[in-house]
Amino acid sequence: xxxxxxxxxxxxxxxxxxxxxxxxxxxxxxxxxxxxxxxxxxxxxxxxxxxxxxxxxxxxxxxxxxxxxxxxxxxxxxxxxxxxxxxxxxxxxxxxxxxxxxxxxxxxxxxxxxxxxxxxxxxxxxxxxxxxxxxxxxxxxxxxxxxxxxxxxxxxxxxxxxxxxxxxx
Numbered sequence: 001x002x003x004x005x006x007x008x009x010x011x012x013x014x015x016x017x018x019x020x021x022x023x024x025x026x027x028x029x030x031x032x033x034x035x036x037x038x039x040x041x042x043x044x045x046x047x048x049x050x051x052x053x054x055x056x057x058x059x060x061x062x063x064x065x066x067x068x069x070x071x072x073x074x075x076x077x078x079x080x081x082x083x084x085x086x087x088x089x090x091x092x093x094x095x096x097x098x099x100x101x102x103x104x105x106x107x108x109x110x111x112x113x114x115x116x117x118x119x120x121x122x123x124x125x126x127x128x129x130x131x132x133x134x135x136x137x138x139x140x141x142x143x144x145x146x147x148x149x150x151x152x153x154x155x156x157x158x159x160x161x162x163x164x165x166x167x168x169x
Contacts, residue, residue, distance in 0.1 A: 024059060025067075034071050041072050050074060050082035051091055057083060108160055109167070115154050119164050122148055138165065 027033050037056075041049045053072040057064040057079055069076055085091055109116050122145065129136035138145070142158040142165075149156040156164070 025063070028056075028060065028067055028071075038071050038073075047082075047095070048093075050078055051086060051093075053079050054082035054086050058086070107163075108154075108156060109164065112154065115149070115156060116164060116167065118152055118154055119145070119149065119156075119161065120168055122152070123165070123168075136169075 028037075041052060044052065049072060053068045053074050056068045056071070060067060065076055065079060068074070068079055072079070123138050123140075126139040127136045128139065140148070142161045145161045145165075146156055146158040149161065
């Protein structure tokens with residue numbers, strides 16, 4: 001049997017009191033609390049940030065949505081959706097994935113496969129360098145190539161042009 005140090009059990013020594021109701025609202029309004037909670041949220045993945053903000057809203061009650069939005073920087077519809085996820089039990093606190101599978105914009109060459117051929121034809125006559133080497137130079141900048149691609153009917157940014165040129169090698 002372990003000796004009890006100081007007459008207090010471990011459970012009692014480490015018990016914290018979480019403010020409720022009006023006391024919670026007063027503490028949330030302090031600059032230090034807002035800064036601490038905001039810093040904690042910024043270090044979290046997107047879905048955890050949403051769920052913690054929604055939990056704060058549920059604790060605060062009336063007016064909590066506005067406060068949580070100000071502190072977290074999240075929009076009210078985002079927090080509302082997270083609250084609904086919490087209430088419906090759709091929360092996976094152990095999940096590692098930040099975004100849903102298949103989310104995001106598809107690469108232009110996947111949605112418009114003809115863009116690679118058009119870029120290849122465009123730079124064919126303007127390529128310099130040793131033909132036996134894989135290193136070649138194009139006489140136009142990526143922005144100029146992007147503008148030329150737009151004239152051909154392909155909406156391609158200069159960043160995509162750089163990525164596509166690397167694929168052509």
